[in-house]
Amino acid sequence: MEALQIVVIGIVATVMIMLLKDDKPEFAVLTSIITSIVIFYIVADKLKIVVQVLTNMAKNADVDFVFFTTILKIIGIAYIVEFGAQISRDAGEESIASKIELGGKVIIMVLAIPILMALMDLIFEILP
Amino acid sequence: MTIEFIKNWVIDIVYMSIFISFLEIVLPKGNMKRFIDMIIGFLIIIVVINPFIKFINKDIDIERNIFTSINRFNNEYKESDSIEALQQDQITSVYINKLKEDIKDQIEYNSDYKVSVLNVLIVEDTEDEDYGQIKKIELVLEYKEEDIKDKDIIKVDNTKEVCVKLNNNKTLNREELKDSEKIVNIISKQYNLPTDRISVYLNRKMAGE
Numbered sequence: 001m002e003a004l005q006i007v008v009i010g011i012v013a014t015v016m017i018m019l020l021k022d023d024k025p026e027f028a029v030l031t032s033i034i035t036s037i038v039i040f041y042i043v044a045d046k047l048k049i050v051v052q053v054l055t056n057m058a059k060n061a062d063v064d065f066v067f068f069t070t071i072l073k074i075i076g077i078a079y080i081v082e083f084g085a086q087i088s089r090d091a092g093e094e095s096i097a098s099k100i101e102l103g104g105k106v107i108i109m110v111l112a113i114p115i116l117m118a119l120m121d122l123i124f125e126i127l128p
Numbered sequence: 129m130t131i132e133f134i135k136n137w138v139i140d141i142v143y144m145s146i147f148i149s150f151l152e153i154v155l156p157k158g159n160m161k162r163f164i165d166m167i168i169g170f171l172i173i174i175v176v177i178n179p180f181i182k183f184i185n186k187d188i189d190i191e192r193n194i195f196t197s198i199n200r201f202n203n204e205y206k207e208s209d210s211i212e213a214l215q216q217d218q219i220t221s222v223y224i225n226k227l228k229e230d231i232k233d234q235i236e237y238n239s240d241y242k243v244s245v246l247n248v249l250i251v252e253d254t255e256d257e258d259y260g261q262i263k264k265i266e267l268v269l270e271y272k273e274e275d276i277k278d279k280d281i282i283k284v285d286n287t288k289e290v291c292v293k294l295n296n297n298k299t300l301n302r303e304e305l306k307d308s309e310k311i312v313n314i315i316s317k318q319y320n321l322p323t324d325r326i327s328v329y330l331n332r333k334m335a336g337e
Contacts, residue, residue, distance in 0.1 A: 067174070
């Protein structure tokens with residue numbers, strides 16, 4: 001049922017944006033932002049189940065909890081950054097989009113540094 | 129024992145593979161994917177070599193290692209904060225010293241007195257919107273003399289701690305300067321300060337010498 005909802009919202013938004021693009025391009029951007037938020041809101045509940053399944057899997061796979069939270073944070077950041085960058089790109093602001101992506105990449109790198117350092121220490125400790 | 133070890137290891141790897149394929153579905157496609165792939169690569173390496181670490185050396189705990197490196201980075205951030213505070217203090221002290229020098233020059237140029245002690249109290253709270261404004265100026269003057277000894281004494285005036293200065297002043301034998309109005313007006317005009325915030329004293333001991 002949700003799939004139908006999402007598709008309908010998507011098609012209606014697309015048609016609206018096509019109609020608005022020529023006369024009022026600023027409203028076209030707003031419509032695309034609102035559509036993205038509404039679609040995300042519809043699937044947010046389902047996403048909770050996915051995260052739960054991933055948590056269980058991570059526990060079974062003996063992946064430490066620190067890694068798992070880091071990975072989830074990184075996926076979240078990647079989604080948000082992609083969302084912002086796509087909207088900027090749709091509005092024709094390529095430079096802003098690349099700046100948003102740069103910000104996201106730096107934050108992901110900062111989150112990954114503890115894992116990287118721990119791995120390096122580990123490998124050096126194992127070596128005879 | 130060995131079979132159990134290998135079994136656990138294989139199970140870990142299988143779970144990990146399924147976990148990662150699941151993760152791949154959730155991942156957004158785009159420029160970010162390369163970065164996430166790299167981190168997933170680290171994760172795979174850790175899962176693959178983790179049992180060996182337990183096998184070879186029981187002391188190594190990878191989770192502890194990660195916590196220590198997270199703490200290390202947090203500490204570094206804190207240090208940079210304290211450096212910022214230090215820098216702010218230095219800016220304030222340089223500002224006060226410049227102010228003192230300026231006031232001293234003004235007085236020595238415009239009057240017959242030399243500045244013996246000069247205390248400047250400013251708003252030191254950086255959050256305050258009046259940050260840097262002068263709260264109070266306290267001057268202890270002495271008569272100008274051509275004696276080199278006097279010049280040496282004058283050079284000793286810039287102490288940093290205002291409170292300490294005020295305490296020291298109590299020991300000085302000083303009195304209200306009678307014709308202080310001119311000096312007060314000079315400073316008041318220069319810094320746009322109410323005259324009641326400027327106190328001028330004469331160092332009697334030095335004047336008598």
